[in-house]
Amino acid sequence: MWGMFKERHLKIVAKCCILYQEAELYFKEDELKKLADPSDCVNLVYNHIYKLTTFKDIIADTQDRKSNITSDIIRIEGNDYFLRDNYLNALEKYTKSIASAENGSSYLALAYANRSACLFKGKYYKECLQDINRALSLDYPEKLKPKLLKRKMDAESQKHMQKQVRFYRKPPVIRSKNPLISCAEDSIEIQYNKKYGRHIIATRDINIGEVLSVENSFCHVVCPESKYIHCHECLELCFNMIPCQNCTGALYCSEDCRSNAFKGYHKYECQFPKFLCIDPRMMMFIKLTLIGMDDSKKTKAELPDDIHRSDSFKEIIKLQTHDKECGSMTLYTTATIASIAYHVLKENQEFASKYNTDEDDLNLKKLLFKTFLITTFISFLISKMFNINIINSKELGHALYAFTSLYNHSCVANAQYFHHGSSIVTRAIASIKKGEQITISYGLTFDNQSRAYRQKILKELYLFECDCKACTNNWPTGDNLPFGKEIPLSFILNLEPSQEYNEELDQFILNKCKRLYYQLKNYEPCQNLLILQYNIAQVYRHEACSEVKF
Ligand SMILES: C[S@@+](CC[C@H](N)C(=O)[O-])C[C@H]1O[C@@H](n2cnc3c(N)ncnc32)[C@H](O)[C@@H]1O
Structure with a gap:
């Protein structure tokens, strides 16, 4: 977490x-x-x-100020990537060059124009045209204009093949609003006791996969x-951002x-x-x-x-x-x-x-x-837990949530959260009985880390002793767990992260995993139950954000 x-x-x-x-x-x-x-x-x-x-x-060491010389150096680094067909790295360099260029300068125009070439290669024609227009509205060198105008014509003619840039999907809506918690379903409530502080309790039986809360961030920053x-400002993916007019550190997807x-x-x-x-x-x-x-x-x-x-x-x-x-x-x-x-x-x-x-x-x-x-x-x-070959693998940002922070930790959590941009959706990742505490993992799970390690970190960082069922009963970790009841593996293999998003296939897998989960839950702790829960979570991860390749 x-x-x-x-x-x-x-x-x-x-x-x-x-x-x-x-x-x-x-x-x-x-x-x-x-x-x-x-x-x-x-x-x-x-x-x-x-x-x-x-x-x-420390105070005097201020942020880099805009400088055309720096912008030029970074743009040339971008050109190296471009010549090696590494368009995503080139694009990031050109964006950095845009952030460093002085307002209204020809260096800013050059960086926009170079970025438009990356966007053209990536088939992001709408963004490409925006960058070309930005370059032309500035002091773009006359002698380079014919090449840029030719790219403009080509982009205009191909923009019907435009690729979509949208990383995050909209979060689900709360179906039955909790009268006491602005962002939660009415299946949960906040309780307090000395041992757990404030904590969240199920007010009725909850099925695996059910939405518990959907919360917008109180405050967030990009990494x-x-x-x-x-x-x-909004954390959405954008390949042609515009810079803050004062500093080199902030870029935005729109004027708004x-x-x-x-x-x-x-x-x-x-x-x-x-x-x-x-x-x-x-x-x-x-x-x-x-x-x-x-x-x-x-x-x-x-x-x-x-x-x-x-x-x-x-x-x-x-x-x-x-x-x-x-x-x-x-x-x-x-x-x-x-x-x-x-x-x-x-x-x-x-x-x-x-x-x-x-x-x-x-x-x-x-x-x-x-x-x-x-x-x-x-x-x-907020991290992007996907394949490292695609851009979604980097850390994205940090965010604060007033309600989601109230879920306590368990090494066998029965809930899990998913980031839809700066919003966070928490879902049941096990079936939960009325009166049971709802917990998430603070980054430590019984199958991945030893009991001693989990206890040490939780004590040091969060100042409590975990009494979850894995800690209390000293459950074995990953490979030492029994397999439990057998499950068919064929459909689970379909959920490899490199797979293109296929909503129908995901729903098919989700329903099958949920059915199998109820057949296996009495075998807990076992490897096959964890596999089912992992795959259910994987479907919800797909639902939260797409895997955009440049
Ligand atoms: C993010 S807060 C969770 C909400 C907190 N219980 C409250 O009252 O605000 C994290 C703190 O909750 C408490 N906590 C979290 N999980 C716990 C657990 N399993 N048992 C006891 N205390 C826990 C610890 O004090 C921890 O530092």
């Missing part, structure tokens, strides 16, 4: 350690731990680090590895997305130092803080407290239940990063004039601290 420890994450921690050493904050560790309010933690660390040269260097083919982003939080994000842009979750926690600051100024209609609303900032903040239990390293890193973000936001004139009271200042420090912990531990990684 949470793709935590990446190289970029460790880079951030390393920088924080340097500041920690230089400010001799190890003398203050006990003091830091005793502070009750997160704003006091940020205060303490900020007051010790903001004068350090290292801190000043660096996907940012040249997925919109920064570009202007919505800028009217929203991108105007601040655009000016962040490099340090805050290393990890997409760093951008997300600041975005979340900005949403929280806006929220604090809104006069809100009194809403009934017992209704869970996915779009409520209050619900997101409630997700961080372990502020006080985190280790000193997490505490210190959080306070340091919050201090850096605090400084950057206070330096931003628009922000500083909007939030200028002492109360705002306190609220800002508190929110930065809390939202960093939330995005680090509770954000969902």
